[in-house]
Amino acid sequence: MTTEELVNQIQLKKSFLCIGLDTDLDKIPPHLLEGEDPIFEFNKAIIDATQHLCVAYKLNIAFYEAYGLKGWQALEKTMQYLNSNFPEIFTIADAKRGDIGNTSTRYARAFFEELDFDSITVAPYMGRDSIEPFLAFESRHTILLALTSNPGAFDFQTKQAEGRELYKSVLEISQTYKNAHNLMYVVGATKAEYLKEIRELVPDSFLLVPGVGAQGGSLDEVCRYGLNKNIGLLVNSSRGIIYASNGVDFASAAAEKAAELQGQMALQF
Numbered sequence: 649m650t651t652e653e654l655v656n657q658i659q660l661k662k663s664f665l666c667i668g669l670d671t672d673l674d675k676i677p678p679h680l681l682e683g684e685d686p687i688f689e690f691n692k693a694i695i696d697a698t699q700h701l702c703v704a705y706k707l708n709i710a711f712y713e714a715y716g717l718k719g720w721q722a723l724e725k726t727m728q729y730l731n732s733n734f735p736e737i738f739t740i741a742d743a744k745r746g747d748i749g750n751t752s753t754r755y756a757r758a759f760f761e762e763l764d765f766d767s768i769t770v771a772p773y774m775g776r777d778s779i780e781p782f783l784a785f786e787s788r789h790t791i792l793l794a795l796t797s798n799p800g801a802f803d804f805q806t807k808q809a810e811g812r813e814l815y816k817s818v819l820e821i822s823q824t825y826k827n828a829h830n831l832m833y834v835v836g837a838t839k840a841e842y843l844k845e846i847r848e849l850v851p852d853s854f855l856l857v858p859g860v861g862a863q864g865g866s867l868d869e870v871c872r873y874g875l876n877k878n879i880g881l882l883v884n885s886s887r888g889i890i891y892a893s894n895g896v897d898f899a900s901a902a903a904e905k906a907a908e909l910q911g912q913m914a915l916q917f
Contacts (some may be wrong), residue, residue, distance in 0.1 A: 649736075649766045649787065649887045650787050651726050651789075651829075651854070651878075653736075653882060654703065654738050654854070655703075655878045655879070656826060657703045657737070657738070658703050658878075658879050659734055659879075659917070661700070661701070661702075661703055661910075662913065662915050662917045663701060663703055663879045663910045663912070664673050664703060664789075664879050664882055664883055664913055664915040665701060665703065665704075665882075665883060665885070665892065665906060665909050665910050666703070666704035666706050666738075666740065666856065666882040666883060666884040666885075667698055667702045667704070667705050667706070667884070667885065667886070667889055667906060668696070668705075668706045668707075668708060668742070668858070668884050668885065668886025668887075668890070669694065669705055669706065669707045669708075669711075669726065669886075669890065669891075670689055670707075670708045670711045670886045670887065670890070671687050671712075671722075671890070672711060672882070672892065673687065673693055673715070674709065674845075675891050675894070676690045676894075676898075677690075677893075677894050677895060677896065678894075679888050679896060683715055684689040685718070685721070685727075687712070687715070687718075687719065687722035688722045688725045688726055688729075690890075690898075691726045691729075692724070692726070692729055693732070693898070693899040694889075694890050694898075694899060694902050695726075695729065695782060695840055696899065697799070697899035697900060697902055697903040697906075698889070698902055698903050698906045699734050699737060701903065701906040701907055701909075701910045702737070702910070703737060703738055703882070704737060704738040704739065704740060704744050704884075705730065705737060705738075705739055705740070705880050706740040706858075706884055706886070707723065707726065707739070707740065707741060707742060707765075707855075708742040708886070709725075709742060709743040709791060717875075723763070723806060724763060726764065726784065727739065727763050727764055727779065729781060731764050734827075734865045738766050738767065738768045739764075739765045739766045739767070739769065740765065740766070740768070740769065740791065740800075740856070740882075741759045741763065741765040741768040741769070742769050743755070743759060743768050743769060744769050744771050744793065745759075745768060745769075745770055745771070745782075746770045746771040746772065746774055746779065747774065747778055748774070748777065748778060749777045749778065749780075749781055750781075752770075752777075752778050752779070752781035752782060752851070753765075753781040754780070755768070755782070756768070756781055756782045756784070756785055756788075757827045758783045759789045759896045760880050763814065765788075765845075766787075766788060766789060767788060767789035767790065767832065767840070768782060768789075768790060768791065768895065769791045769792075769793065769834060769856075770782055770790050770792055770793070771789065771792075771793050771899060772792045772793060772794075772813050772818050772822065772865070776821075776825055778824060779792065780825055780826050780827070781820065783825060783826060783827035783828070783831070784826075784827065784828050785830075786827075786830075788830065789830050789831070789832050789854075790830055790831055790832070791831075791832040791833065791856050792818060792831060792832070792833050792834065793818075793824055793833055793834045793835040794815050794818050794819055794835055794846070795815045795831075795834075795835050795839050795842055795846070796834060796836050796838070796839075796858075796866065797837060797838045797839065797858050797859035799834025799835065800906055801839070815842075816845070816849060819833065819846065819849045819850050820849055823850065831851055831853060832853060832854040832855065832856055832882075833846075833850060833854075833855050834855075834856050834857075834858065835856070835857055835874070836857065836859045836865065837857050837858065837859030837865020837866065837867075837869075837870050837883070838859045838865045838874075840865065840866060840869035840870050840873055840874070841873070843855075843869075843870065843873035843874040844873045847874065847876065851876060852876060852878075852880070853880065854880050854881070854882060855874055855880060855881055855882070856884060857870050857874065857881055857882065857883045857884060858884040858886075859884075860883050860885050860888075860909070867883060867909065867912055867913075868912075870883060871913075871916055875916060879916070883909070883913070885905075885906075887911060888905060889902050889905045889906050889909075890902055892904065892905045
């Protein structure tokens with residue numbers, strides 16, 4: 649999916665909502681556990697109930713890896729279902745990969761070619777040659793971790809390096825990489841006060857913003873400081889939507905929570 653196609657979907661749906669499919673067998677409704685593939689069945693029900701309210705789904709790969717082969721099969725089935733039925737929806741592999749060049753190329757092929765994701769999250773710590781292999785794939789997006797929502801972000805990301813915070817160096821230097829037009833950045837909703845300066849460094853880039861909802865981030869603050877002329881935001885909510893209910897009404901409850909956020913987002917148009 650190109651950036652232009654994503655922007656069109658945002659305008660059409662009046663939404664920049666991303667729903668995180670962080671599917672945990674310990675949290676999904678018990679009646680689903682009786683099925684052959686409870687992870688996929690849960691995902692399918694959530695997708696069917698919410699696809700008209702969001703523009704993206706983010707699949708946290710750890711929640712699938714944790715279940716071994718069955719988890720990977722559920723991941724593959726989920727992606728096949730999304731791409732076959734809702735190709736207009738942007739898909740994110742929240743994998744946080746990044747390694748030396750030829751290894752990054754293999755990661756990119758796995759998620760872009762085999763699983764057919766539109767984008768992948770990448771850790772920038774190893775620098776240019778660990779990131780450019782992902783950027784080599786046209787019409788796919790690389791989402792760099794810049795300023796994350798977890799408390800440990802302050803251990804390194806905001807430390808001074810050569811007179812400026814490390815996350816600012818990530819933003820600035822990455823813009824010099826080949827095919828940098830395919831870059832997006834992770835900025836946590838719990839760090840909304842930093843968005844004004846971030847927008848000065850990357851005014852036109854899309855930002856993936858986790859942390860709204862269960863983690864306590866404010867959608868109003870994210871919009872106040874993070875919106876640009878093309879909206880430029882994908883605001884993610886995971887637990888607050890997909891686990892809105894643990895009963896047979898789980899999908900409709902998820903849709904209600906998603907509709908609440910989408911309704912707030914529609915006010916920005």
